[in-house]
Amino acid sequence: MFSSQQVLRSVLCGFTFAFITAAQSAQPDCVNPSDPIVVDYFRAARLAEYKNDQKTAVTYHLKILESEPNNECVMTILSGLFGKMKYYQQAISWSERAIQANPSYVYAYISLGNAQVALRDTDEAKRSFKKAAELEPKDPQPYYRLGGIADEQQKYADAVKFYKRAIEIDPKFEDAYYDLAGVLKDLKRYAEAKESLKKLLELNPNAKDAQQLLKQIERDAP
Numbered sequence: 003m004f005s006s007q008q009v010l011r012s013v014l015c016g017f018t019f020a021f022i023t024a025a026q027s028a029q030p031d032c033v034n035p036s037d038p039i040v041v042d043y044f045r046a047a048r049l050a051e052y053k054n055d056q057k058t059a060v061t062y063h064l065k066i067l068e069s070e071p072n073n074e075c076v077m078t079i080l081s082g083l084f085g086k087m088k089y090y091q092q093a094i095s096w097s098e099r100a101i102q103a104n105p106s107y108v109y110a111y112i113s114l115g116n117a118q119v120a121l122r123d124t125d126e127a128k129r130s131f132k133k134a135a136e137l138e139p140k141d142p143q144p145y146y147r148l149g150g151i152a153d154e155q156q157k158y159a160d161a162v163k164f165y166k167r168a169i170e171i172d173p174k175f176e177d178a179y180y181d182l183a184g185v186l187k188d189l190k191r192y193a194e195a196k197e198s199l200k201k202l203l204e205l206n207p208n209a210k211d212a213q214q215l216l217k218q219i220e221r222d223a224p
Contacts (some may be wrong), residue, residue, distance in 0.1 A: 032075040033066055040069050047079075056083045074104040081113040085120065093117035108138040115147055124151050142168035146178050153185055161185045176202050180212055187215070192223035 115130035149164030
């Protein structure tokens with residue numbers, strides 16, 4: 003049986019599609035800046051995303067693809083949007099189209115893995131995240147996602163390894179510190195768990211989840 007903390011970490015890992023949208027939408031080269039109509043569509047899509055109106059954002063991104071049919075960045079954003087709406091098969095389809103357009107586009111593999119995790123296809127998800135890590139070894143996200151899968155499968159040594167690798171790449175990765183602490187707590191490695199949480203709180207002193215978990219460990223640890 004999983005602890006409530008494990009379930010929370012699994013949900014956070016498996017259903018985090020927002021990062022794809024946020025990361026990719028901010029890229030200035032995602033659309034052709036010399037096409038004012040496409041740029042306007044892109045801005046309108048970003049505004050819709052900000053308002054949590056995924057359907058409108060999808061509409062505008064589809065309009066962009068009418069002008070830029072092989073734009074892997076926009077396809078990956080669409081994958082993320084459909085994932086946020088829990089249309090996971092469509093999320094997979096758009097990720098696969100992005101990969102077909104550009105087999106080296108790392109974010110498409112991450113979005114594909116996210117959808118596969120949501121559908122409980124963990125073997126395929128691991129392959130997608132490993133491919134992303136192979137393409138971009140300096141991106142912490144594939145390792146973080148692999149850590150979440152290992153955590154859910156109770157392969158805690160692997161989870162610790164992957165979370166630590168994500169932190170090594172990005173020492174300011176708050177979620178990785180938190181999830182690492184959760185695994186270490188479940189392993190009864192309380193001192194290491196507290197150290198991970200304290201590092202997180204150095205980065206973000208107002209992180210309430212980290213504060214609560216640290217208090218729980220300090221209260222319950224022998």
